[in-house]
Amino acid sequence: MSALDALRLAATALLGRRWRSVLSLVGLSIGVTAVVLLTALGAGAQDFVERQFRSLGTDVLAIVPGKVETSGALPGFGGVPNDLTLADAAALRDRVAGVRSAAPLVIGNDTVASGARSRQVVVIGATAEYRGVREFELRAGTFLPEGEWARGKPVVVLGSKLARELFPDRAAVGARVRVGAWRLRVVGTIASQGVHFGIDMDQVVFVPTSMALRMFDRSSLNRVALRVLPGADADRVSDAVTELLVERHSEEDFTITTPDAIMETTGRIVGMLSLAVAGIAAISMVVAGIGIMNVMLVSVSERTAEIGLLKAVGAAPRQILGVFLAEALALSFAGGAIGIGAGLLGARVLAALYPAIAGDPPAWALAASFALALFVGTLFGVLPARRAVQLDPVAALAKR
Amino acid sequence: MIELVDVWRTYDVGAEKLHALAGVQETIDTGEHVAIMGPSGSGKSTLLNVIGCLDRPTAGSYRLNGREVAGLGEDELARVRREEIGYVFQSHHLVERLDAVANVELPMTFAGVARSERRPRAMEALIEVRLQDRASHRPSELSGGQRQRVAIARATILRPRVLLADEPTGNLDRTSGEQVLDLLGGLNAGGITLLVVTHDVEVARRAQRVLILEDGRIVHRCAGRDLTSLADALGSAARAPADLSG
């Protein structure tokens, strides 16, 4: 019996039980599709996280009060850290070489209200320099005024969505809003930016840093964001910052987050995500495998009588296994191919619907899910048949 | 030539041992036409299955054409089934998803007959059983007699020397039954050894010899033409087949 004969017999078997074949195909391809889609989603999520970290800027340093030991001890252990003050920030801006801009930041929560409308929002105290650290577009008006470090005019810049919600039917710029107990004039709105590290940038308000310090009754900044000049060495700038601040505080009671550290964290998070994606893929593969196994087991037990008959007309066990192998291979091959096709198509559709988190399924997922379909399909197609083939023809024929 | 020496086929049914064959002793010459009769459960099908290598004796010796079958491996057994034995079942056992001619081709596929040769040979075999115009019919699209004739064509396509038929007319009306019996008779006349299990005295009367089984043992042997008188003379064994149907 040639391979072609085995394939032809297998084809009649598959076509003869069209419904079951279709079901097995569906089961197989759903498993493969699941793997392809899930890994595409995982890859998209990885990309997303990576992009978020990159958008922080690889040339941005962040200085926060308190020392984070590499051992993981709490910041400030061994003494209360000195405040990180506006004066510190100004010194960094003026005295460290290679700094392009430095923005003193204060972050808090408060209500913002216009007439009867009010929202609980994140309030970011910043200065005009912040736009030099993180570049973003304005929708209308201006950003916070230049040269207002110490005084802090009573002005505010609104996130795009917040501006729309507070002022649905008129321009926000020029209007007045209350932030906490303060009445501030809206000088600008920023263009839509989306969610950034859990903060919806479309719903924040920016006020001058010194205003925010008064608002939240604080003496210390939450951080100084500092962008180095193009071509400057971020590590050298970081060393200079350390030197200057140690001189001012007479101890190292602050932490500098460098691009390297950011990239390291990114790497860790992305690695975790990859692991999660691989786990999800493995689980869906197992589920798919069990589905295939069931279909194949049923198919063989249904056909034990036929195996008996083939033996009765003189088929050798190896020949019968050949027919089952051909059948399982044809089925798993088609199922795998359909699954991959559907998965790729699905990934496209996802990409069209949710561009932010869309990704391409990784090649290893395509290869692995296809190989798994072939392997499981073949194994479970042939293994039960092996048992049936060992029966004497009468015993097999008696099974129905 | 079929030589059975003290053949037993024992089933374990729970704790008990059930002897479907209990020491069968028989020699059947090449070219003979033998009928096997006996009450239901007497072991007729079991005997035929053992002879057809579809089942193995639990004990005893079975020599087919001088060769002991007991020691053969799976592949050799497959070859024996393919080349030396044809089997016709009471319920035809055709493959439903294959049409008549493809069913007849099946043994040739496993025997390695070239593909170009199979179709013409299968068609010839269908002509011999006068079903050439039903070649592309599925088994479900054939009458019971036609199915049985396709089964005969399939059983004989590789020209075996022994043809075994287990109640081949059991499901058929008299006319189709006679067509089938004529076919089998013709094959026997052509030299094939023919064994037919039957409940029907008319069928058994066509045979040269009749073996009567009871409780897994051959209890009587006679010539086919003597069967009517034997039925009168016999006790339970001969009465039972007339009353019982498989």
Ligand SMILES: Nc1ncnc2c1ncn2[C@@H]1O[C@H](COP(=O)(O)OP(=O)(O)OP(=O)(O)O)[C@@H](O)[C@H]1O
């Ligand atoms: N797989 C089996 N397991 C246990 N007992 C079996 C099995 N197959 C057959 N038997 C028993 O063996 C005995 C002989 O069965 P067999 O089928 O040979 O009878 P038979 O003469 O062909 O009967 P019938 O005329 O009804 O076809 C019966 O008692 C039956 O119950």
Ligand SMILES: [Mg+2]
């Ligand atoms: Mg029987």
